[in-house]
Amino acid sequence: MSEWAELYRVMSSESSAQRGKWTTRPFQKEPMDCLSPSHPCQRVVLMCASQMMKTELILNFLGFIMHIDPGPCLVVEPRTEDAKALSKDRVAPMIRDCKELHRRVSEVKGRDSDNTTLHKRFQGGHVTFTGAISPSGLAMRPIRYALLDEVDRYPKSAGTEGDPVSLAVRRTDEFFWNKKIVLCSTPTTRGESRIEKAFAESDQRHPYVPCPHCGELQVLHFDRLVWPEGQPKKAEYKCSKCEQLIPHFRKGWMLGQGEWRTHAVSEVPGFWISKMYS
Numbered sequence: 001m002s003e004w005a006e007l008y009r010v011m012s013s014e015s016s017a018q019r020g021k022w023t024t025r026p027f028q029k030e031p032m033d034c035l036s037p038s039h040p041c042q043r044v045v046l047m048c049a050s051q052m053m054k055t056e057l058i059l060n061f062l063g064f065i066m067h068i069d070p071g072p073c074l075v076v077e078p079r080t081e082d083a084k085a086l087s088k089d090r091v092a093p094m095i096r097d098c099k100e101l102h103r104r105v106s107e108v109k110g111r112d113s114d115n116t117t118l119h120k121r122f123q124g125g126h127v128t129f130t131g132a133i134s135p136s137g138l139a140m141r142p143i144r145y146a147l148l149d150e151v152d153r154y155p156k157s158a159g160t161e162g163d164p165v166s167l168a169v170r171r172t173d174e175f176f177w178n179k180k181i182v183l184c185s186t187p188t189t190r191g192e193s194r195i196e197k198a199f200a201e202s203d204q205r206h207p208y209v210p211c212p213h214c215g216e217l218q219v220l221h222f223d224r225l226v227w228p229e230g231q232p233k234k235a236e237y238k239c240s241k242c243e244q245l246i247p248h249f250r251k252g253w254m255l256g257q258g259e260w261r262t263h264a265v266s267e268v269p270g271f272w273i274s275k276m277y278s
Contacts, residue, residue, distance in 0.1 A: 001032040001033055001035050001036045001060060001061065001064045002024050002028070002029045002032045002033050004060070004063070004064045004067065004068060005022045005024060005032065005060045005063070005064075006021075006022060006023070006024060008063065008067065008098055008100050008101075009021070009022035009059075009060060009063060009094070009098060010022065010094070010097040010098050011097075012090075012093035012094060012096070012097050013093075014089055014090070014093045022060070025053070025255070026255045026256050026258060027053070027207050027255060027258065027260075027273060027277055028053050028056070028057070030205075030260050030271075031044065031046060031053065031057060031269070031271045032057060032060060032061070034269045035057075035061050035064070035180055035182065036064075037069050037178070040267075041267060041268060041269050042179055042180060042181060043180075043181040043182075043183070043268045044180070044181070044182050044183070044268070044269050044270075044271075045183050045184070045195070045198045045199050045201075045202045045268060045269070045270035045271065046182070046183070046184035046185075046195075046270075046271050047184075047185065047186075047187055047195045047196065047198075047199040047270070047271070047272045047273075048184070048186065048271065048272065048273045048274070049186060049273065049274050049275035049278070050186045050275075051275075051278070052273055052275065052277070052278060053273070054149065054150075054184040054185070054186075055086075055090065055149070057182070057184070058075065058147050058149060058182065058184070059090055059091065059094055061145075061147065061180075061182065062075070062091060062094075062127060062147070063094060063098060063101055065125065065127075065145055066095075066101050066104055066105060066122045066123075066125070066127075067100050067101060067104065070122060070123060070124030070125035071124070071125045071143075071144035071145060071175070071178075072125055072126055072127075072141065072142065072143045072144050072145070073125060073126070073127040073128070073143060073144065073145040073146075073147065074127070074128050074130065074138075074143045074145065074146050074147065074168060074171060075087075075127060075128070075129045075130070075147045075149065076130055076131070076132050076137075076138070076146070076147070076148045076149065076154075076164065076168050077129070077130075077131055077132070077149050077150065078131065078132050078133075078149075078150050078153035078154055078155075079131045079132070079133065080118075080130065080131035080133070080134060080137075081131070082131065082149075082150075083118060083129035083130055083131050084117050084118065084129070086129065086149075087117050087118060087120075087129045088117055091120070091127075091129075095120075101122075104122045104123045105120055105121070105122045106120070106121045106122065117129070118130065118137075125144075128140070128141075128143075132151075132153075132154035132155060132158060132164035132165075133154075133155050133158055133159070133164070134158065134159075135158045135159040135160070135161040135167070138158055138161070138164055138167040138168050138171070139161065139167060139171070141171070142171060142172075142173075142174040142175070143171045143172055143175070143179075144172065144175040144178065144179050144180070145172075145179070145180050145181075146168050146169060146171065146172050146179070146180075146181045146182070147182045148165060148168055148181070148182060148183050148184070149184055149185070150184070150185045150186070151165055151183055151184070151185045151194045151195055151198075152185040152186065152187060152188040152189075152193050152194050152195050153185070153188070154194065165183070165194060169181055183195065183198050198270070199270045199272060201266060201268060201270075202264070202266050202268040202269060202270020203262040203263070203264050203265060203266040203267075203268065203269055203270055204262060204263035204264040204266075204270050204272065205260040205261065205262050205263070205269060205270060205271050205272065206219045206260070206261055206263060206272050206273075207219065207220075207258055207259075207260055207272075207273050207277060208258055208259055208260070208261050209251075209254040209255060209257065209258035209277075210254060210257050210258070211239040211240075211241065211242060211244070211246065211254075212246060212250045212253060212254065213239060213242050213244040213246070214239060214241055214242040214244070216239060216240065216241035216242065217258075217259070217261075218239070218240045218241070220237065220274065220276040220277060221274075221276070222274070222276060224237055224238045224239075224240065225237055225238075226238055226245065235248065236248070237251075255277065
């Protein structure tokens with residue numbers, strides 16, 4: 001999937017500060033490639049800070065599905081308004097600007113078109129966008145791909161039908177051998193967080209980056225940032241091993257040399273990343 005994004009994804013002016021060809025950041029490659037058909041997993045968990053990689057991963061996965069491995073797909077946002085916004089502001093421009101997608105997705109021709117804000121048909125499949133509070137949107141048809149965004153903001157129940165995550169996941173039962181499920185969110189309340197529970201059941205991958213002084217691979221934590229009083233823009237990072245200070249400009253190199261390491265044993269790849277890596 002990361003190869004697909006590098007070849008075909010175009011960043012649209014509506015959603016990116018820099019319009020043009022997609023470039024995969026070092027920490028994005030492994031989570032994306034876990035969603036490739038060749039990877040044996042059926043579920044991927046992303047517990048990350050806002051504006052890190054959740055939405056772009058969903059967009060890249062949708063593009064990959066439409067172009068390379070089509071099938072029925074469901075995208076669930078906390079509210080129907082969020083689903084409409086994602087479709088109109090992010091997905092539609094992506095389809096418009098990526099020629100391989102533009103030629104595969106039905107054009108908008110009217111009220112009864114195969115391409116509407118909440119439902120888009122493409123060669124070999126379709127994608128439905130819905131809110132987690134809508135029981136009808138979560139129970140309409142079998143799906144192969146379930147992309148569940150910001151699950152910590154979902155209501156406890158979709159109407160009277162029960163947990164919206166469970167409802168959406170059950171829709172993939174017919175595709176027991178080739179389905180893919182994505183659960184992603186910024187975590188909210190500890191102990192009540194859906195994404196925290198899902199991550200705890202995964203292999204708990206954390207991003208390790210090397211110290212440019214001693215080479216020690218480590219996870220970045222906010223409490224190791226130090227700066228002169230009242231001057232946070234001069235912050236530097238204190239290595240957990242050699243205790244030397246690392247200036248901000250070295251972070252690009254550190255990210256390029258980093259790697260994901262698991263903290264548990266599970267068949268489910270789970271990824272944790274904080275805003276420290278932005």
